[in-house]
Amino acid sequence: MGGYSCFAEAPLGLLDHGPGELRDRHCHDDAFVAVVLEGGYQEAGDEGRWNVRPGDALVHHAFESHLDRFEAKGARVLVLALPPELATTRTMRGYVADPDRLVRLAERDARAASAYFAEMFVTAGTTALDWPDLLADDLRRLAPFALAHWAEEKGVRAETLSRGFRSAYGCTPKSYRADVRARAALTAARHGREPFAHIAHRLHFADQAHMTHAVARLTGATPGWWRRRQMDTRQR
Numbered sequence: 153m154g155g156y157s158c159f160a161e162a163p164l165g166l167l168d169h170g171p172g173e174l175r176d177r178h179c180h181d182d183a184f185v186a187v188v189l190e191g192g193y194q195e196a197g198d199e200g201r202w203n204v205r206p207g208d209a210l211v212h213h214a215f216e217s218h219l220d221r222f223e224a225k226g227a228r229v230l231v232l233a234l235p236p237e238l239a240t241t242r243t244m245r246g247y248v249a250d251p252d253r254l255v256r257l258a259e260r261d262a263r264a265a266s267a268y269f270a271e272m273f274v275t276a277g278t279t280a281l282d283w284p285d286l287l288a289d290d291l292r293r294l295a296p297f298a299l300a301h302w303a304e305e306k307g308v309r310a311e312t313l314s315r316g317f318r319s320a321y322g323c324t325p326k327s328y329r330a331d332v333r334a335r336a337a338l339t340a341a342r343h344g345r346e347p348f349a350h351i352a353h354r355l356h357f358a359d360q361a362h363m364t365h366a367v368a369r370l371t372g373a374t375p376g377w378w379r380r381r382q383m384d385t386r387q388r
Contacts, residue, residue, distance in 0.1 A: 162186075162212070164262055166255070167229045169193070173222040177322030181371070183214045183234035185269055187251050191227030195220050196321045198332055199244040199292070200278055201285050207247050209273060211238055215335055215371050219322040230255055232262065235270035240343075248272040283308055284320035291329040294336060296356050299325055333357070334366040341367070341375035342382045348375055 160178040169175075169191070192205045197218025204210065211234065212218075230251070248254060249272060258265035280286050283306055290302065303313045317325050333355055340351045352363040367375045 175220040177219040179217040193222040237270040334370040
């Protein structure tokens with residue numbers, strides 16, 4: 153199943169995470185939102201790194217990867233299906249004003265709770281915690297650059313670049329960029345009619361075959377399969 157031996161589950165409902173729990177970098181094939189109710193944790197993923205507290209909410213799209221470091225008190229989190237209204241946004245972090253009301257609604261009607269979340273959700277700004285976040289941001293832009301040159305410009309020792317980034321994000325800069333690029337190709341394949349060769353060139357893959365392999369590694373299926381599936385869905 154793609155580049156991961158299995159995809160991590162994101163069961164809907166209330167989840168309790170233990171004190172100091174660490175979830176290594178993992179990939180979800182389902183889209184969902186996580187609302188922090190108690191405690192807190194740090195998440196580092198394909199869209200950035202954040203420290204979240206009660207009331208904060210994180211939006212996760214399908215095939216995104218991240219790691220989670222839970223604080224000494226652990227955390228309680230409400231997981232809901234991603235509302236359709238947020239399906240195309242790249243927003244990852246925000247907050248909700250009344251998470252307790254959201255929990256009560258979810259106990260009665262999970263679909264209604266997801267819709268109510270879309271109404272309540274407010275986008276929050278992002279702030280880099282350290283140089284790994286600056287590097288992650290540049291990697292997400294997908295423009296090619298040499299890591300050694302980046303390290304020299306930012307005053308980061310070349311020998312610590314990969315180790316420091318891995319410590320923060322759970323993977324190497326090269327692997328991070330590969331996953332972000334594969335997700336960008338998947339999005340382009342699913343939501344447009346741009347020729348695959350053009351997508352591959354625009355996203356700086358070596359060629360179309362390279363792009364096809366990258367998407368299949370991440371998701372378990374080729375760009376062509378995803379485009380046909382999307383077209384079939386629209387025709388229903």
